[in-house]
Amino acid sequence: MTQVASDPTGLHRVLDEPAVLPQAAQRLDTRAELWPDEVRIRVERLNLDAASFRQLERTHEGDGSAVRDEVLAIVAARGKMQNPETGSGGMLVGTVEAVGESSPLGLKVGDRVATLVSLTLTPLVIEDGLARWDGRSEQVPCDGYAVLFGRSIAAVIPDDLAPELSLAVMDVCGAPALTARIVRQYDAPTVAVIGGAGKSGSLSLAAARDAGAAQVLGVVPHQAEADLLTGAGIADHVVIADARDPIALRDAVTRAAGGPADVTVVCVDVPGCEGGAILSTAERGTVIFFSMATSFSAAALGAEGLAADVTMLVGNGYVPGHAAYALELLRAHDGVRSLFEGRARG
Amino acid sequence: MTQVASDPTGLHRVLDEPAVLPQAAQRLDTRAELWPDEVRIRVERLNLDAASFRQLERTHEGDGSAVRDEVLAIVAARGKMQNPETGSGGMLVGTVEAVGESSPLGLKVGDRVATLVSLTLTPLVIEDGLARWDGRSEQVPCDGYAVLFGRSIAAVIPDDLAPELSLAVMDVCGAPALTARIVRQYDAPTVAVIGGAGKSGSLSLAAARDAGAAQVLGVVPHQAEADLLTGAGIADHVVIADARDPIALRDAVTRAAGGPADVTVVCVDVPGCEGGAILSTAERGTVIFFSMATSFSAAALGAEGLAADVTMLVGNGYVPGHAAYALELLRAHDGVRSLFEGRARG
Numbered sequence: 001m002t003q004v005a006s007d008p009t010g011l012h013r014v015l016d017e018p019a020v021l022p023q024a025a026q027r028l029d030t031r032a033e034l035w036p037d038e039v040r041i042r043v044e045r046l047n048l049d050a051a052s053f054r055q056l057e058r059t060h061e062g063d064g065s066a067v068r069d070e071v072l073a074i075v076a077a078r079g080k081m082q083n084p085e086t087g088s089g090g091m092l093v094g095t096v097e098a099v100g101e102s103s104p105l106g107l108k109v110g111d112r113v114a115t116l117v118s119l120t121l122t123p124l125v126i127e128d129g130l131a132r133w134d135g136r137s138e139q140v141p142c143d144g145y146a147v148l149f150g151r152s153i154a155a156v157i158p159d160d161l162a163p164e165l166s167l168a169v170m171d172v173c174g175a176p177a178l179t180a181r182i183v184r185q186y187d188a189p190t191v192a193v194i195g196g197a198g199k200s201g202s203l204s205l206a207a208a209r210d211a212g213a214a215q216v217l218g219v220v221p222h223q224a225e226a227d228l229l230t231g232a233g234i235a236d237h238v239v240i241a242d243a244r245d246p247i248a249l250r251d252a253v254t255r256a257a258g259g260p261a262d263v264t265v266v267c268v269d270v271p272g273c274e275g276g277a278i279l280s281t282a283e284r285g286t287v288i289f290f291s292m293a294t295s296f297s298a299a300a301l302g303a304e305g306l307a308a309d310v311t312m313l314v315g316n317g318y319v320p321g322h323a324a325y326a327l328e329l330l331r332a333h334d335g336v337r338s339l340f341e342g343r344a345r346g
Numbered sequence: 347m348t349q350v351a352s353d354p355t356g357l358h359r360v361l362d363e364p365a366v367l368p369q370a371a372q373r374l375d376t377r378a379e380l381w382p383d384e385v386r387i388r389v390e391r392l393n394l395d396a397a398s399f400r401q402l403e404r405t406h407e408g409d410g411s412a413v414r415d416e417v418l419a420i421v422a423a424r425g426k427m428q429n430p431e432t433g434s435g436g437m438l439v440g441t442v443e444a445v446g447e448s449s450p451l452g453l454k455v456g457d458r459v460a461t462l463v464s465l466t467l468t469p470l471v472i473e474d475g476l477a478r479w480d481g482r483s484e485q486v487p488c489d490g491y492a493v494l495f496g497r498s499i500a501a502v503i504p505d506d507l508a509p510e511l512s513l514a515v516m517d518v519c520g521a522p523a524l525t526a527r528i529v530r531q532y533d534a535p536t537v538a539v540i541g542g543a544g545k546s547g548s549l550s551l552a553a554a555r556d557a558g559a560a561q562v563l564g565v566v567p568h569q570a571e572a573d574l575l576t577g578a579g580i581a582d583h584v585v586i587a588d589a590r591d592p593i594a595l596r597d598a599v600t601r602a603a604g605g606p607a608d609v610t611v612v613c614v615d616v617p618g619c620e621g622g623a624i625l626s627t628a629e630r631g632t633v634i635f636f637s638m639a640t641s642f643s644a645a646a647l648g649a650e651g652l653a654a655d656v657t658m659l660v661g662n663g664y665v666p667g668h669a670a671y672a673l674e675l676l677r678a679h680d681g682v683r684s685l686f687e688g689r690a691r692g
Contacts, residue, residue: 009625009652011593021592021621023651024644087643121651153653174650246367247357275367279355289642289660296635296642296660297433298370304520304663305369305467306355307499314635314642314658317650 006035008104008150013123015079022121022149028079030123030147036102037150041094041113043124046140047171048090051269051292052083053138059085064135071140075126082120088292089119090138092146093157093167104150112163114170115146116153116323123147139164155323166327168340172200173326174317175290176207179265181319182286183207188214189262192253192280194243194273196220197229200290201267202339205234206329208263217257219243221268228342232335241276243268249276266291274298281310290315352381354450354496359469361425368467368495374425376469376493382448383496387440387459389470392486393517394436397615397638398429399484405431410481417486421472428466434638435465436484438492439503439513450496458509460516461492462499462669469493485510501669512673514686518546519672520663521636522553525611527665528632529553534560535608538599538626540589540619542566543575546636547613548685551580552675554609563603565589567614574688578681587622589614595622612637620644627656636661 006012010022013029022028034040048056048071060066075081082089096111107113115122128143148154157166183191191208195201196218208216218235220226221242229238241252243266254260260282266273271293278299281287287310289299299312330336352358356368359375368374380386394402394417406412421427428435442457453459461468474489494500503512529537537554541547542564554562564581566572567588575584587598589612600606606628612619617639624645627633633656635645645658676682 007593009593018591019593020590020618021625021648021651023648024618024621087641088647117651117653118647120647151653152651244366245364247353247355247365272366272370275370279367292643292646294642295433296640296645297638299642299660300638300663301434301464301466302367302369303660305367305463305498307463307497307664308662309664309666310662312660312662314645314649314660316654316656316658317646318653318655320655 006037006150008037010121010149023118026078028123030079030125032145034098034100034147036100037104038100039096039103039105039107039148040098041092041115041146041148042097043092043094043142043144043146045093046081046090046119046142047092047167048138048140049086049088049292050138052086052088052090054269055083055085067135068130068133072126072130075124080119080122080124086292087120091115091119091171092122093163094146097145105148105152105154107154112157113154114157114167115148116155116170116173153318158327161327165340168199169203169326169330170323172203173322174319175200175265175267175315176203176329177319177322177325178288178315179204180207180211182263182288182313183211183213186262188212190215190217190257190259191263191265192217192219192257192261193265193267194219194277195266195268196235196238197225197339198267199340199343202232202234202336203326203329204265204267206333206336209234210329215257217253217261219249219252228339232339234333234335243276244270244272246276246279250279253280261285263288266294269293271295275302278303278306278308278310283309286311286313288313288315352383352496354383356467356495359493369464372424374469376425376471378491380444380446380493382446383450384446385442385449385451385453385494386444387438387461387492387494388443389438389440389488389490389492391439392427392436392465392488393438393513394484394486395432395434395638396484398432398434398436400615401429401431413481414476414479418472418476421470426466426468426470432638433466437461437465437517439509440492443491451494451498451500453500458503459500460503460513461494462501462516462519499664504673507673511686514545515549515672515676516669518549519668520665521546521611521613521661522549522675523665523668523671524634524661525550526553526557528609528634528659529557529559532608534558536561536563536603536605537609537611538563538565538603538607539611539613540565540623541612541614542581542584543571543685544613545686545689548578548580548682549672549675550611550613552679552682555580556675561603563599563607565595565598574685578685580679580681589622590616590618592622592625596625599626607631609634612640615639617641621648624649624652624654624656629655632657632659634659634661
């Protein structure tokens with residue numbers, strides 16, 4: 001047994017010298033033996049971050065077995081799934097197989113859970129070579145184990161929803177919770193969600209309305225998504241624009257909403273949306289960046305270069321109660337549910 | 347004369363296809379001829395962004411002439427000074443040499459100005475090969491010209507301060523203005539400034555006190571900086587910690603301040619400070635990231651991984667009135683002025 005005491009942040013499993021937090025680490029200790037405050041999960045499925053999966057897909061030109069080999073190599077080398085290019089990971093679902101005697105998480109052996117902390121800081125061992133995955137979808141069937149720390153967050157999967165659906169909702173549950181909090185700071189605001197037909201986007205639209213937005217607007221890249229979002233009935237306006245084209249995005253948002261948005265929520269996983277989001281937002285408005293493809297310097301310098309007095313938030317994936325809130329929104333809005341179920345089938 | 351109409355954002359000078367905003371562009375049109383809403387500046391000095399300059403210095407192992415050659419190559423290729431690695435630029439000082447007939451900036455020929463928009467979106471031509479620069483300092487004597495757009499921001503350099511001092515203050519003037527705005531949202535908060543002895547850091551400390559902070563704390567990397575900051579008398583507590591070591595930073599801040607900070611301001615130009623800043627901040631507190639070395643994904647995933655309910659802001663370099671406010675703080679605080687003058691000499 002080790003001599004090192006555990007830290008709720010997982011610091012005791014960091015192998016880098018000098019020590020950094022698990023998320024920043026090159027390599028984690030993946031031993032199966034638990035520290036007293038840890039929990040071990042038997043993994044059933046990984047859900048890769050969309051930006052990460054797309055980067056892998058692009059790099060290997062859609063060759064699924066090359067994508068699979070790279071994921072295996074990353075996890076073997078780092079002891080966690082963290083795409084070195086995008087810095088992002090994803091989440092997982094599995095069953096609790098061991099609980100340390102002083103774990104504060106309230107889980108018991110046999111609970112079926114989804115982790116709400118990123119794979120980028122979760123010790124992970126893959127034991128089946130991902131043999132059941134074709135490398136062509138971000139949903140990865142997997143046998144292996146993962147470790148949760150004292151301060152990790154995991155949610156028991158509810159009985160009334162299909163597990164894949166719960167997992168997909170929990171994966172993006174930070175977005176609606178933070179959107180609702182920010183929308184409440186304004187008086188009957190206009191809210192624009194870039195990528196409104198996606199998972200985090202549709203939940204954010206529902207959250208914005210729930211939190212008192214006067215009008216909610218969803219931006220989508222093409223007609224098929226526009227039809228989906230219009231059919232879901234969760235946006236007052238659905239507009240088609242390329243979010244990477246700042247002038248086109250600004251013009252589309254202001255025309256549909258009768259002016260710029262008070263709150264703009266960026267939920268698309270493509271780089272280069274910072275300028276358009278800033279230009280679409282009113283003075284003293286707020287842009288919330290949830291996309292992992294966001295560039296810090298593009299946002300900071302973009303706003304400065306445009307002399308735009310907007311508040312720009314790094315989308316924090318953690319807000320207390322976020323998983324329960326997102327599941328509630330899904331249950332309350334058939335349109336959100338249909339978008340999620342449509343994507344799962346697609 | 348061109349057929350393209352000008353846009354206040356400078357879009358008409360972007361050579362990329364499809365068009366992006368000037369800051370995101372690979373290449374700008376640097377023709378000396380002005381569109382009607384533009385202003386041409388005769389450049390006297392460039393002030394490279396600190397993160398950019400350090401990256402160049404590291405890459406070329408301190409070889410000044412190699413650093414100079416790379417800056418010349420970047421500006422020749424892109425028509426602007428934007429470090430491809432850091433994405434950042436800097437600012438410039440010069441004299442107005444031509445004003446378009448419909449420029450809204452209120453400048454006249456002969457005004458000595460500093461640009462408050464980034465070099466990353468400012469068309470720039472260097473005409474002297476940077477012959478007077480040894481490549482060893484971020485202050486670059488330069489002859490050439492630059493172009494301002496309708497929405498660019500430039501400030502006339504005040505008469506009562508040395509031009510180098512005004513320039514150094516204006517370069518970081520977004521930090522104190524945004525810090526003051528956020529500090530006012532809390533009731534007598536504790537404010538920690540990481541990199542408190544630096545330019546943006548010392549102004550942010552002064553701004554925090556000015557805006558009603560109950561206690562202000564400056565974090566510095568070693569004893570020499572601690573002595574400087576203590577001597578300046580602008581912080582209630584001066585603590586030494588490596589900001590890249592999250593646990594050390596958290597422990598140093600909470601020990602000195604009697605608990606975590608309500609507002610943490612990150613002003614150091616080194617990567618890897620996200621985790622420590624998050625851990626040093628109280629629940630429902632705010633972290634403001636001003637460093638261009640900030641990683642968006644490290645911040646987003648770090649907070650999520652630590653289950654930290656903190657608001658994280660991308661430090662927007664533009665807040666109305668920012669230059670005047672920063673100059674006022676400098677005039678009012680001898681300690682801030684002494685730190686700036688000490689750095690200029692060093």
